[in-house]
Amino acid sequence: MELSERKKRILAAVVEQYIKTGEPVGSKNLLKVLDMNLSSATIRNEMAELSSMGLLDQPHTSAGRIPTSNGYRYYVDNLMGSQEIDETLRKKIEHAVSGAGTDPDKLLKKAGEVLADMTNCAAVSTMSVGENASIRRIETVPVGSHTAMIILLTSTGILKSRICRSDSEISTPLLERFYNITSALVGKSLGEVNITTMQTLAASMGSDAFSMLPLLAGVTELADEAAHMDVRLNGQSNLLNYRELEANVYELIDFLRRGEPLGHLITNGKSGVNITIGKENKFPQLENSSVILSRYSVNNQDGGSLGLIGPTRLDYAKLIPSVKYLTDLVGHILTKALEE
Amino acid sequence: MELSERKKRILAAVVEQYIKTGEPVGSKNLLKVLDMNLSSATIRNEMAELSSMGLLDQPHTSAGRIPTSNGYRYYVDNLMGSQEIDETLRKKIEHAVSGAGTDPDKLLKKAGEVLADMTNCAAVSTMSVGENASIRRIETVPVGSHTAMIILLTSTGILKSRICRSDSEISTPLLERFYNITSALVGKSLGEVNITTMQTLAASMGSDAFSMLPLLAGVTELADEAAHMDVRLNGQSNLLNYRELEANVYELIDFLRRGEPLGHLITNGKSGVNITIGKENKFPQLENSSVILSRYSVNNQDGGSLGLIGPTRLDYAKLIPSVKYLTDLVGHILTKALEE
DNA sequence: GTTAGCACTCTTAACGCCTGAGTGCTAACT
DNA sequence: AGTTAGCACTCAGGCGTTAAGAGTGCTAAC
Numbered sequence: 041m042e043l044s045e046r047k048k049r050i051l052a053a054v055v056e057q058y059i060k061t062g063e064p065v066g067s068k069n070l071l072k073v074l075d076m077n078l079s080s081a082t083i084r085n086e087m088a089e090l091s092s093m094g095l096l097d098q099p100h101t102s103a104g105r106i107p108t109s110n111g112y113r114y115y116v117d118n119l120m121g122s123q124e125i126d127e128t129l130r131k132k133i134e135h136a137v138s139g140a141g142t143d144p145d146k147l148l149k150k151a152g153e154v155l156a157d158m159t160n161c162a163a164v165s166t167m168s169v170g171e172n173a174s175i176r177r178i179e180t181v182p183v184g185s186h187t188a189m190i191i192l193l194t195s196t197g198i199l200k201s202r203i204c205r206s207d208s209e210i211s212t213p214l215l216e217r218f219y220n221i222t223s224a225l226v227g228k229s230l231g232e233v234n235i236t237t238m239q240t241l242a243a244s245m246g247s248d249a250f251s252m253l254p255l256l257a258g259v260t261e262l263a264d265e266a267a268h269m270d271v272r273l274n275g276q277s278n279l280l281n282y283r284e285l286e287a288n289v290y291e292l293i294d295f296l297r298r299g300e301p302l303g304h305l306i307t308n309g310k311s312g313v314n315i316t317i318g319k320e321n322k323f324p325q326l327e328n329s330s331v332i333l334s335r336y337s338v339n340n341q342d343g344g345s346l347g348l349i350g351p352t353r354l355d356y357a358k359l360i361p362s363v364k365y366l367t368d369l370v371g372h373i374l375t376k377a378l379e380e
Numbered sequence: 381m382e383l384s385e386r387k388k389r390i391l392a393a394v395v396e397q398y399i400k401t402g403e404p405v406g407s408k409n410l411l412k413v414l415d416m417n418l419s420s421a422t423i424r425n426e427m428a429e430l431s432s433m434g435l436l437d438q439p440h441t442s443a444g445r446i447p448t449s450n451g452y453r454y455y456v457d458n459l460m461g462s463q464e465i466d467e468t469l470r471k472k473i474e475h476a477v478s479g480a481g482t483d484p485d486k487l488l489k490k491a492g493e494v495l496a497d498m499t500n501c502a503a504v505s506t507m508s509v510g511e512n513a514s515i516r517r518i519e520t521v522p523v524g525s526h527t528a529m530i531i532l533l534t535s536t537g538i539l540k541s542r543i544c545r546s547d548s549e550i551s552t553p554l555l556e557r558f559y560n561i562t563s564a565l566v567g568k569s570l571g572e573v574n575i576t577t578m579q580t581l582a583a584s585m586g587s588d589a590f591s592m593l594p595l596l597a598g599v600t601e602l603a604d605e606a607a608h609m610d611v612r613l614n615g616q617s618n619l620l621n622y623r624e625l626e627a628n629v630y631e632l633i634d635f636l637r638r639g640e641p642l643g644h645l646i647t648n649g650k651s652g653v654n655i656t657i658g659k660e661n662k663f664p665q666l667e668n669s670s671v672i673l674s675r676y677s678v679n680n681q682d683g684g685s686l687g688l689i690g691p692t693r694l695d696y697a698k699l700i701p702s703v704k705y706l707t708d709l710v711g712h713i714l715t716k717a718l719e720e
Numbered sequence: 721g722t723t724a725g726c727a728c729t730c731t732t733a734a735c736g737c738c739t740g741a742g743t744g745c746t747a748a749c750t
Numbered sequence: 751a752g753t754t755a756g757c758a759c760t761c762a763g764g765c766g767t768t769a770a771g772a773g774t775g776c777t778a779a780c
Contacts, residue, residue, distance in 0.1 A: 078754090079753070080742095081744095082754070085753090087743095098743085100760085100761060101742085102743060102759085102761040103743085104741080142543065142545060176523075183516075183517060184719070189539065191521060193523060199543060202481075203482065203484075205717055205719075277637060280629070281630070404773090418723090422721085424773085425721095428775075438774085441728090441729050441773085442729045442773050442774060443730075444772080
């Protein structure tokens with residue numbers, strides 16, 4: 041779709057104005073912002089055409105225009121200025137993240153918080169990796185005479201641990217034998233830890249099998265857990281501030297709370313920044329929202345993603361670079377933390 | 381404050397009716413529920429007295445009555461029936477919790493979820509212990525040549541772990557020496573892990589001090605983290621459903637999100653079930669809400685708490701036993717999991 | 721002490737009215 | 751042919767009025 045230069049300017053102005061005020065923008069109002077030597081009537085004509093092209097919409101006949109999903113899309117793809125991050129935001133991000141240390145869990149938590157705060161939207165963060173991440177290490181630590189802790193570390197630095205209890209006594213030599221047996225799993229992907237693999241392992245345990253079974257079950261659970269998307273949500277309540285979402289906030293927040301469909305959204309993202317605007321979303325609960333998601337990589341492997349969910353009326357020009365910057369930073373920190 | 385038998389019945393009926401419908405209850409309406417041989421006029425007289433005693437209130441002159449905080453309080457303390465848990469709820473709780481295994485983190489998460497679901501309120505759960513819990517074990521596990529994982533286990537079964545990175549190489553013998561040094565901390569309370577203790581430890585490290593410092597810092601952080609209340613919040617969005625909270629939901633949800641004041645609330649609770657109704661709450665954000673909190677113990681030590689936050693119009697008779705049952709169950713499971 | 725009856729209060733919804741913002745269209749202008 | 755002034759039209763939102771309904775408090779009688 042090719043637009044005249046003037047239409048582009050008008051569309052951009054409508055989008056930006058609406059993002060700023062949240063009010064439908066009318067022709068006269070636009071005149072003030074545009075400083076083109078035109079009358080409101082001309083603008084009206086142009087806006088009418090943009091409407092019939094499906095880029096602008098009117099809430100009702102006698103109201104100004106607001107951008108449609110397609111309108112935002114055109115703006116984001118073709119008109120939006122500066123892909124550079126705002127200096128103030130950069131500092132804010134750096135300041136928040138630098139205080140979080142290198143522990144992935146803490147780091148992601150902090151990243152989600154700063155994102156939600158900064159954008160006044162809901163933020164999601166995940167450390168998931170899908171099933172392609174591999175097991176880097178499995179450790180056991182005796183805790184009591186019948187309990188042991190199992191620790192699983194993935195190639196992307198995710199740490200999962202669990203206390204397991206066995207009915208029979210757990211001795212240190214037993215744990216050593218268990219360690220040797222499970223070391224066969226190191227290097228395998230999380231997806232490969234399935235019933236078959238575990239049965240093979242169990243078979244090699246001989247007389248230890250009975251005592252080791254709870255531990256082995258623990259390992260399976262941990263692998264499952266690590267592979268399973270762990271979605272963290274921040275700042276849902278920010279969404280309550282947006283008039284345009286009001287009608288369905290409850291549905292929206294409820295949708296976000298059930299992490300699972302959100303997982304889909306995240307998994308489907310390509311690398312780089314993914315932007316889904318309004319009706320482009322597959323989920324009806326999101327049809328009035330936009331989602332900006334970006335993945336980060338740890339050790340050149342996909343490490344997880346960060347993103348935000350807000351009204352379609354987002355300040356894309358500002359937020360997209362911020363999200364990108366934040367994810368890159370997180371990926372960088374985590375990679376460095378894992379360096380040998 | 382002593383009430384006539386008839387006033388008691390009327391107050392109880394108003395409370396129960398209002399809990400059920402959420403509408404101010406009028407004299408005629410009450411008549412249907414009460415099946416006493418009285419006219420609405422008599423009831424009106426009684427209600428007028430209950431109002432002047434501060435137990436009932438009117439939203440406006442021509443509306444029915446709703447209970448005041450004191451009214452609810454009187455009801456809970458003196459009038460409320462059955463402290464027995466509802467069989468359906470018991471099954472629901474047991475079913476949910478039994479699927480969660482014995483891992484404290486997972487268990488508490490599940491407990492919070494079921495509580496929020498069951499009650500249609502916001503649920504809080506914490507594994508905190510304050511600073512009196514002691515350190516049960518500190519373990520280190522090598523991860524890479526410059527990284528190690530530190531694991532801290534408390535007497536109440538809380539497990540905290542962290543990946544630490546040192547600029548100098550971390551060898552296995554070094555970790556062994558570190559283990560020996562830190563074993564001095566085992567048995568100490570979390571509160572005792574302060575700068576002074578750590579400096580003493582650092583002093584005993586000799587030439588290892590430089591390489592061990594990041595690890596030691598990690599231990600301190602973990603102890604802090606374990607001592608620090610970890611408040612988990614579920615089902616905030618449930619609160620959006622209550623008309624009577626509508627005016628301040630945003631403030632309320634925002635208040636809950638900042639876990640810290642919530643922490644106060646929780647810490648101040650006595651053992652057993654704590655109920656705070658409406659204006660009894662210290663925090664203005666909670667003046668239209670009620671809080672039901674209950675602590676659980678692990679190994680006869682205080683292990684944390686579970687609770688819910690909703691409108692004052694809660695079904696106390698049903699929820700109080702449920703919360704109590706759930707906390708007892710959680711405490712029981714966790715105690716058993718730690719048994720030697 | 722209880723009750724019937726009544727006047728009174730107050731909320732809520734519905735209705736009509738008005739205003740202001742904004743539009744689309746037409747006819748004139750450059 | 752593109753631009754503009756002007757005008758009739760539409761519609762949301764605010765405001766006051768009205769009517770209905772729920773519920774009360776009070777009084778006088780039982």
